[in-house]
Amino acid sequence: MSVDPSAKQNETTQEHGHPHPKHELSYHAKRIYAIRELLLEKGVVTREDIQAQIDYQEARSPANGARLVARAWVDPKFKARLLADPKAACAEMGIDATSLNEFVVLENSEKVRHMVVCTLCSCYPRPILGRPPDWYKSFNYRARAVNDPRGVMREFGQELGADIEVRVHDSTADIRYLVLPLRPPGTEGMSGEELAKLVTRDSMIGVVDALPALPGSRKNA
Amino acid sequence: MSESSGRFKPGDRVRVRAEDRPGHIRTPFYIRGKSGWVERVYGEFLNPESLAYGRDGLPKRPLYLVGFRQAEVWEKYETAPKDKLYIDIYEHWLEPA
Numbered sequence: 001m002s003v004d005p006s007a008k009q010n011e012t013t014q015e016h017g018h019p020h021p022k023h024e025l026s027y028h029a030k031r032i033y034a035i036r037e038l039l040l041e042k043g044v045v046t047r048e049d050i051q052a053q054i055d056y057q058e059a060r061s062p063a064n065g066a067r068l069v070a071r072a073w074v075d076p077k078f079k080a081r082l083l084a085d086p087k088a089a090c091a092e093m094g095i096d097a098t099s100l101n102e103f104v105v106l107e108n109s110e111k112v113r114h115m116v117v118c119t120l121c122s123c124y125p126r127p128i129l130g131r132p133p134d135w136y137k138s139f140n141y142r143a144r145a146v147n148d149p150r151g152v153m154r155e156f157g158q159e160l161g162a163d164i165e166v167r168v169h170d171s172t173a174d175i176r177y178l179v180l181p182l183r184p185p186g187t188e189g190m191s192g193e194e195l196a197k198l199v200t201r202d203s204m205i206g207v208v209d210a211l212p213a214l215p216g217s218r219k220n221a
Numbered sequence: 222m223s224e225s226s227g228r229f230k231p232g233d234r235v236r237v238r239a240e241d242r243p244g245h246i247r248t249p250f251y252i253r254g255k256s257g258w259v260e261r262v263y264g265e266f267l268n269p270e271s272l273a274y275g276r277d278g279l280p281k282r283p284l285y286l287v288g289f290r291q292a293e294v295w296e297k298y299e300t301a302p303k304d305k306l307y308i309d310i311y312e313h314w315l316e317p318a
Contacts, residue, residue: 102263119249146251146306147295165303168291172247173284173309174266 061130064095065178066199068128069210070192073183082180083107090128097127101174106167106206113164114179115153115206117145118171125176129201136205146170156207179206186213227283229315233259235287236318237310245273248314252306256318257289260307268311283312 025033039045071093072079082089086105090097097103103125106114118124119142124132135141144152149168150160160166169177181203187195190213198211229235239254247269262285267278291304298304 101266119251120247146249148299149304150299150301162301165305166291166301167305167307170249170252170306170308172249173269173311175263175284175286175309 057131060127062199062201062204063196064090064093064130065125065128065201065204066196067093067192068095068178069180069199069204070196072180073187073195074192079107079180086178095127097125099127100125100176103128103176103178105178105180106169107180108182108206108209110182111164112167113153113160113206113209114167114169114177115145115149116169116171116177116179117142119143119146120172123171123176125178128176128178129204133201153207156202158208179204181206181210184210184212227262227265228312229259229262229283229285229317231259231261234318235259235285235315237287238314238316240314244270246270248310249308252289252294252308252310255289255294257287257293259285260288261286263309266311285310285312285315287315 036050040047068082068090072082078089078092081092083105086103087097087100090103106116108114117136122132122137124136126132141152146168149166153160153166171177181199183195184198187198194214197214200208200211202208203210234256235258236256237248237252237254241250241253262283264284265281266284268280268282269278272278287308287310289306289308290302291298291306292302294306
């Protein structure tokens with residue numbers, strides 16, 4: 001088998017006609033390429049399997065969560081179903097959440113804000129939000145989300161009054177959590193598609209609220 | 222194993238066992254020895270402390286959503302007395318409080 005994946009990599013980069021900067025592969029990258037080549041050589045997986053898995057990983061993004069939230073904002077019956085049986089509500093929207101063991105949606109209100117962290121590693125509702133951002137996996141966030149959530153929110157640009165209750169969920173086991181942020185004021189009359197643009201990834205982790213109404217998007221203003 | 226019967230109900234006061242032992246443990250260190258209440262019973266799940274070592278994860282363990290008052294978890298928590306912390310904890314890490 002090819003035990004020098006870095007050489008192979010450089011060779012590949014020359015093939016499509018323009019130069020790429022050469023960089024040394026790290027120890028772990030080399031190990032991954034070696035394992036990949038072994039799996040292919042032994043027929044455990046095919047190149048098509050690997051590409052299909054890459055496509056699947058890339059297809060999962062916060063756009064899924066934003067669609068769920070925006071529909072919950074405009075359709076109270078859907079919101080009730082999303083809170084009662086989140087996986088079934090995902091299926092209704094064509095979002096495959098079956099890989100999640102348990103999925104729970106936490107509804108924010110004027111008086112309560114939820115925020116999600118995994119202090120032990122990086123547990124995250126990947127089918128709904130894609131891969132977690134680097135900061136979500138950082139020691140800094142993981143430590144401070146539990147003991148200083150208001151300080152973390154402040155760094156994301158959100159100051160909460162002491163009358164608002166902050167509920168932090170440390171996602172340590174089989175449950176994955178998604179925050180259902182508050183619908184921003186002034187968004188009456190906006191379509192689900194327009195509303196989905198206000199639902200950021202960070203608002204579904206709960207470190208900030210959804211974006212304010214876009215200027216000029218208010219129908220009745 | 223009798224522990225798998227789900228001995229706690231929502232509202233029960235519980236304390237997290239203050240054990241320290243090696244292994245793939247899903248109970249964060251910072252919450253061991255602290256007291257809270259059962260907010261929700263999630264049902265039974267394969268035991269990650271066994272799964273992590275290639276074993277079958279059986280018997281399944283009841284999993285609870287346990288609530289804590291932030292002011293009771295951290296000595297220097299910001300003045301916001303209603304703030305809470307919720308953690309998913311398996312039954313064998315809980316005892317009545």
